[in-house]
Amino acid sequence: MRHIKVGDLMTDEVVSVVPVTSFKEVAKLLAQYDISGLPVLDDEDRVVGVVSESDLLSRQAAGHPVPGDAPDTATRDMAELTAAEIMSVPAVTVRAEETAPDAARLMTRRGVERLPVVDDEDRLVGILTRRERDPHGMSVEP
Template sequence: MKAKDIMTSEVITVKKDTPIEDIAKILIEKRISGVVVVDDENKVVGVVSETDIVKKEKNIKVPSFITILQGVVFLDSIKEMEEDIKRVAAYKAEDIMSSDVLTVNEKDDLEYVANLMIEKSINRVPVVDDTKTLKGIICRYDIIKSMFSR
Protein backbone atom coordinates (compact mmCIF):
# COMPACT_ATOMS: atom_id res chain seq x y z
CA MET A 1 0.00 0.00 0.00
CA LYS A 2 1.27 3.47 -0.91
CA ALA A 3 0.87 6.88 0.73
CA LYS A 4 -1.54 7.98 -2.01
CA ASP A 5 -3.84 5.06 -1.10
CA ILE A 6 -4.53 6.29 2.45
CA MET A 7 -3.91 10.04 2.31
CA THR A 8 -6.64 12.61 2.69
CA SER A 9 -6.54 14.52 -0.58
CA GLU A 10 -8.69 17.47 0.49
CA VAL A 11 -6.07 19.24 2.60
CA ILE A 12 -6.95 22.36 4.51
CA THR A 13 -4.16 24.83 3.78
CA VAL A 14 -3.26 28.41 4.61
CA LYS A 15 -0.79 30.91 3.23
CA LYS A 16 2.15 32.44 5.12
CA ASP A 17 0.25 35.70 5.62
CA THR A 18 -2.85 34.07 7.14
CA PRO A 19 -3.56 35.65 10.55
CA ILE A 20 -3.15 33.33 13.52
CA GLU A 21 -6.68 34.11 14.66
CA ASP A 22 -8.01 32.75 11.34
CA ILE A 23 -5.90 29.61 11.72
CA ALA A 24 -7.25 29.04 15.24
CA LYS A 25 -10.81 29.37 13.90
CA ILE A 26 -10.05 26.81 11.17
CA LEU A 27 -8.65 24.33 13.70
CA ILE A 28 -11.72 24.73 15.90
CA GLU A 29 -14.33 24.63 13.14
CA LYS A 30 -12.77 21.72 11.25
CA ARG A 31 -11.76 19.87 14.43
CA ILE A 32 -8.22 19.34 13.20
CA SER A 33 -4.91 19.75 14.99
CA GLY A 34 -2.86 21.44 12.31
CA VAL A 35 -2.81 23.04 8.88
CA VAL A 36 -0.29 22.96 6.06
CA VAL A 37 1.17 26.29 4.95
CA VAL A 38 1.67 26.49 1.17
CA ASP A 39 3.02 29.04 -1.29
CA ASP A 40 1.30 30.22 -4.48
CA GLU A 41 2.45 27.08 -6.37
CA ASN A 42 0.93 24.82 -3.67
CA LYS A 43 4.38 23.81 -2.40
CA VAL A 44 4.67 23.03 1.31
CA VAL A 45 6.52 25.77 3.21
CA GLY A 46 5.41 24.97 6.75
CA VAL A 47 2.92 23.54 9.19
CA VAL A 48 1.04 25.28 12.00
CA SER A 49 -0.15 22.98 14.75
CA GLU A 50 -2.13 23.49 17.93
CA THR A 51 1.18 23.36 19.78
CA ASP A 52 2.56 26.26 17.73
CA ILE A 53 -0.46 28.38 18.65
CA VAL A 54 -0.28 27.42 22.32
CA LYS A 55 3.45 28.21 22.38
CA LYS A 56 2.56 31.69 21.14
CA GLU A 57 1.02 32.36 24.53
CA LYS A 58 4.16 31.26 26.36
CA ASN A 59 5.70 33.78 28.72
CA ILE A 60 8.99 35.35 27.72
CA LYS A 61 11.90 33.94 29.66
CA VAL A 62 14.40 36.70 30.42
CA PRO A 63 17.96 35.35 30.50
CA SER A 64 19.76 35.16 33.81
CA PHE A 65 23.01 37.06 34.00
CA ILE A 66 25.89 37.95 36.26
CA THR A 67 28.23 40.93 36.18
CA ILE A 68 31.95 40.37 36.09
CA LEU A 69 34.36 43.31 35.98
CA GLN A 70 31.47 45.63 35.12
CA GLY A 71 30.52 43.45 32.16
CA VAL A 72 27.35 41.42 31.76
CA VAL A 73 27.61 37.68 31.16
CA PHE A 74 24.34 36.03 30.16
CA LEU A 75 23.85 32.55 31.58
CA ASP A 76 20.92 31.70 29.33
CA SER A 77 20.46 32.11 25.62
CA ILE A 78 19.53 35.55 24.34
CA LYS A 79 18.50 33.85 21.11
CA GLU A 80 15.92 31.85 23.05
CA MET A 81 14.51 35.09 24.47
CA GLU A 82 14.37 36.62 20.98
CA GLU A 83 12.45 33.57 19.71
CA ASP A 84 10.03 33.87 22.66
CA ILE A 85 9.43 37.54 21.80
CA LYS A 86 8.77 36.68 18.15
CA ARG A 87 6.27 34.00 19.18
CA VAL A 88 4.38 36.26 21.58
CA ALA A 89 4.26 39.06 18.99
CA ALA A 90 3.32 36.66 16.19
CA TYR A 91 0.60 37.79 13.88
CA LYS A 92 0.78 35.52 10.83
CA ALA A 93 1.33 31.86 10.04
CA GLU A 94 4.92 32.47 8.96
CA ASP A 95 5.72 33.84 12.44
CA ILE A 96 4.88 30.59 14.26
CA MET A 97 4.93 27.83 11.64
CA SER A 98 7.38 24.97 11.72
CA SER A 99 9.31 25.38 8.48
CA ASP A 100 11.44 22.24 8.69
CA VAL A 101 8.53 20.10 7.56
CA LEU A 102 9.02 16.45 6.77
CA THR A 103 7.06 15.34 3.71
CA VAL A 104 6.56 11.98 2.05
CA ASN A 105 6.11 11.18 -1.60
CA GLU A 106 2.76 9.84 -2.76
CA LYS A 107 4.62 6.71 -4.00
CA ASP A 108 6.20 5.94 -0.60
CA ASP A 109 5.18 2.69 1.10
CA LEU A 110 2.80 2.91 4.04
CA GLU A 111 5.34 1.13 6.26
CA TYR A 112 7.92 3.86 5.53
CA VAL A 113 5.39 6.62 6.32
CA ALA A 114 4.32 4.98 9.59
CA ASN A 115 7.91 4.43 10.72
CA LEU A 116 8.84 8.02 9.88
CA MET A 117 5.94 9.39 11.88
CA ILE A 118 6.79 7.23 14.89
CA GLU A 119 10.56 7.89 14.76
CA LYS A 120 10.10 11.66 14.41
CA SER A 121 7.09 11.86 16.78
CA ILE A 122 4.93 13.69 14.28
CA ASN A 123 1.15 13.53 14.06
CA ARG A 124 0.70 14.47 10.42
CA VAL A 125 2.82 14.42 7.30
CA PRO A 126 2.10 16.23 4.03
CA VAL A 127 2.16 14.06 0.91
CA VAL A 128 3.79 15.55 -2.19
CA ASP A 129 4.42 14.46 -5.76
CA ASP A 130 7.77 14.42 -7.59
CA THR A 131 7.56 18.20 -8.13
CA LYS A 132 7.07 18.75 -4.36
CA THR A 133 3.47 19.91 -4.94
CA LEU A 134 1.06 19.12 -2.11
CA LYS A 135 -1.20 16.18 -2.95
CA GLY A 136 -2.56 15.16 0.43
CA ILE A 137 -1.89 14.60 4.09
CA ILE A 138 -1.58 11.53 6.28
CA CYS A 139 -2.45 11.64 9.97
CA ARG A 140 -1.93 8.86 12.49
CA TYR A 141 -5.68 8.25 12.26
CA ASP A 142 -5.31 7.43 8.54
CA ILE A 143 -2.68 4.80 9.32
CA ILE A 144 -4.79 3.19 12.04
CA LYS A 145 -7.83 3.23 9.74
CA SER A 146 -5.86 1.53 6.97
CA MET A 147 -4.62 -1.16 9.35
CA PHE A 148 -8.05 -2.16 10.60
CA SER A 149 -10.29 -1.65 7.59
CA ARG A 150 -8.79 -4.29 5.32
Protein backbone atom coordinates in the same frame (compact mmCIF):
# COMPACT_ATOMS: atom_id res chain seq x y z
CA MET B 1 3.63 -9.00 -0.10
CA ARG B 2 2.64 -5.66 -1.52
CA HIS B 3 2.69 -2.80 1.01
CA ILE B 4 -0.08 -0.25 1.08
CA LYS B 5 1.09 3.06 -0.35
CA VAL B 6 0.60 6.49 1.18
CA GLY B 7 -1.42 7.47 -1.87
CA ASP B 8 -3.94 4.74 -1.00
CA LEU B 9 -4.46 6.13 2.53
CA MET B 10 -4.13 9.88 2.17
CA THR B 11 -6.97 12.27 1.73
CA ASP B 12 -6.75 14.80 -1.08
CA GLU B 13 -9.12 17.27 0.59
CA VAL B 14 -6.60 19.20 2.66
CA VAL B 15 -7.27 22.31 4.71
CA SER B 16 -4.23 24.55 4.24
CA VAL B 17 -3.14 28.13 4.74
CA VAL B 18 -0.68 30.57 3.20
CA PRO B 19 2.19 32.26 5.05
CA VAL B 20 0.26 35.51 5.63
CA THR B 21 -2.74 33.78 7.25
CA SER B 22 -3.33 35.25 10.70
CA PHE B 23 -2.86 33.36 13.95
CA LYS B 24 -6.57 33.88 14.65
CA GLU B 25 -7.60 32.39 11.29
CA VAL B 26 -5.28 29.39 11.78
CA ALA B 27 -6.82 28.72 15.21
CA LYS B 28 -10.31 29.09 13.74
CA LEU B 29 -9.60 26.57 10.95
CA LEU B 30 -8.13 24.03 13.37
CA ALA B 31 -11.27 24.25 15.53
CA GLN B 32 -13.73 24.40 12.62
CA TYR B 33 -12.37 21.26 10.94
CA ASP B 34 -11.40 19.51 14.20
CA ILE B 35 -7.85 18.97 12.97
CA SER B 36 -4.52 19.24 14.72
CA GLY B 37 -2.41 20.91 12.05
CA LEU B 38 -2.34 22.64 8.68
CA PRO B 39 0.23 22.70 5.88
CA VAL B 40 1.42 26.18 4.93
CA LEU B 41 1.70 26.63 1.16
CA ASP B 42 3.51 29.13 -1.02
CA ASP B 43 1.90 30.66 -4.11
CA GLU B 44 2.74 27.52 -6.15
CA ASP B 45 1.16 25.10 -3.63
CA ARG B 46 4.55 23.97 -2.33
CA VAL B 47 4.65 23.03 1.35
CA VAL B 48 6.83 25.55 3.20
CA GLY B 49 5.88 24.56 6.76
CA VAL B 50 3.21 23.17 9.04
CA VAL B 51 1.26 24.89 11.81
CA SER B 52 0.11 22.55 14.56
CA GLU B 53 -1.89 22.96 17.73
CA SER B 54 1.36 22.68 19.67
CA ASP B 55 2.84 25.58 17.66
CA LEU B 56 -0.15 27.71 18.67
CA LEU B 57 -0.04 26.62 22.30
CA SER B 58 3.67 27.31 22.62
CA ARG B 59 3.01 30.87 21.45
CA GLN B 60 0.21 31.37 23.93
CA ALA B 61 2.24 30.13 26.91
CA ALA B 62 2.31 33.06 29.34
CA GLY B 63 4.41 35.41 27.27
CA HIS B 64 7.29 33.00 26.83
CA PRO B 65 8.84 33.44 23.37
CA VAL B 66 9.61 30.38 21.30
CA PRO B 67 13.38 29.73 21.03
CA GLY B 68 14.78 31.27 17.87
CA ASP B 69 12.13 34.00 17.68
CA ALA B 70 13.15 37.35 16.36
CA PRO B 71 12.74 39.92 19.15
CA ASP B 72 9.95 41.75 17.33
CA THR B 73 7.78 38.60 17.03
CA ALA B 74 8.23 37.59 20.67
CA THR B 75 6.63 40.79 22.01
CA ARG B 76 3.88 41.37 19.45
CA ASP B 77 0.23 40.69 20.15
CA MET B 78 -0.70 37.11 19.24
CA ALA B 79 -3.41 38.31 16.86
CA GLU B 80 -0.75 40.07 14.77
CA LEU B 81 1.28 36.92 14.11
CA THR B 82 1.06 35.05 10.83
CA ALA B 83 1.35 31.40 9.88
CA ALA B 84 4.88 32.08 8.60
CA GLU B 85 5.91 33.25 12.07
CA ILE B 86 4.48 30.29 13.97
CA MET B 87 4.90 27.35 11.58
CA SER B 88 7.36 24.53 12.05
CA VAL B 89 9.99 24.42 9.34
CA PRO B 90 11.08 22.59 7.40
CA ALA B 91 7.91 20.61 6.89
CA VAL B 92 8.27 16.85 7.14
CA THR B 93 6.63 15.52 3.98
CA VAL B 94 6.16 12.22 2.19
CA ARG B 95 5.45 11.16 -1.39
CA ALA B 96 2.37 9.17 -2.41
CA GLU B 97 4.44 6.22 -3.66
CA GLU B 98 6.08 5.65 -0.24
CA THR B 99 4.79 2.71 1.78
CA ALA B 100 2.50 3.22 4.77
CA PRO B 101 4.95 1.49 7.15
CA ASP B 102 7.74 3.83 5.97
CA ALA B 103 5.47 6.83 6.52
CA ALA B 104 4.53 5.59 10.01
CA ARG B 105 8.21 5.16 10.92
CA LEU B 106 8.95 8.68 9.64
CA MET B 107 6.12 10.10 11.75
CA THR B 108 7.46 8.34 14.84
CA ARG B 109 11.09 9.29 14.20
CA ARG B 110 10.29 12.96 13.57
CA GLY B 111 7.59 13.20 16.25
CA VAL B 112 4.83 14.42 13.93
CA GLU B 113 1.18 13.44 13.70
CA ARG B 114 0.62 14.47 10.11
CA LEU B 115 2.55 14.27 6.86
CA PRO B 116 1.71 16.50 3.94
CA VAL B 117 1.90 14.36 0.81
CA VAL B 118 3.74 16.04 -2.05
CA ASP B 119 4.43 15.36 -5.70
CA ASP B 120 7.82 15.44 -7.45
CA GLU B 121 7.79 19.25 -7.39
CA ASP B 122 6.94 19.37 -3.66
CA ARG B 123 3.38 20.52 -4.38
CA LEU B 124 0.72 19.41 -1.91
CA VAL B 125 -1.45 16.54 -3.17
CA GLY B 126 -2.84 15.18 0.10
CA ILE B 127 -2.28 14.59 3.80
CA LEU B 128 -1.75 11.55 5.95
CA THR B 129 -2.31 11.54 9.70
CA ARG B 130 -2.26 9.01 12.48
CA ARG B 131 -4.87 10.84 14.55
CA GLU B 132 -8.07 8.88 14.28
CA ARG B 133 -10.32 11.84 15.12
CA ASP B 134 -8.96 13.79 12.16
CA PRO B 135 -11.53 13.62 9.32
CA HIS B 136 -9.05 15.23 6.92
CA GLY B 137 -6.51 12.44 6.94
CA MET B 138 -6.38 8.70 7.36
CA SER B 139 -5.12 6.84 10.39
CA VAL B 140 -1.69 5.21 10.18
CA GLU B 141 -0.17 3.51 13.20
CA PRO B 142 3.60 2.88 13.40
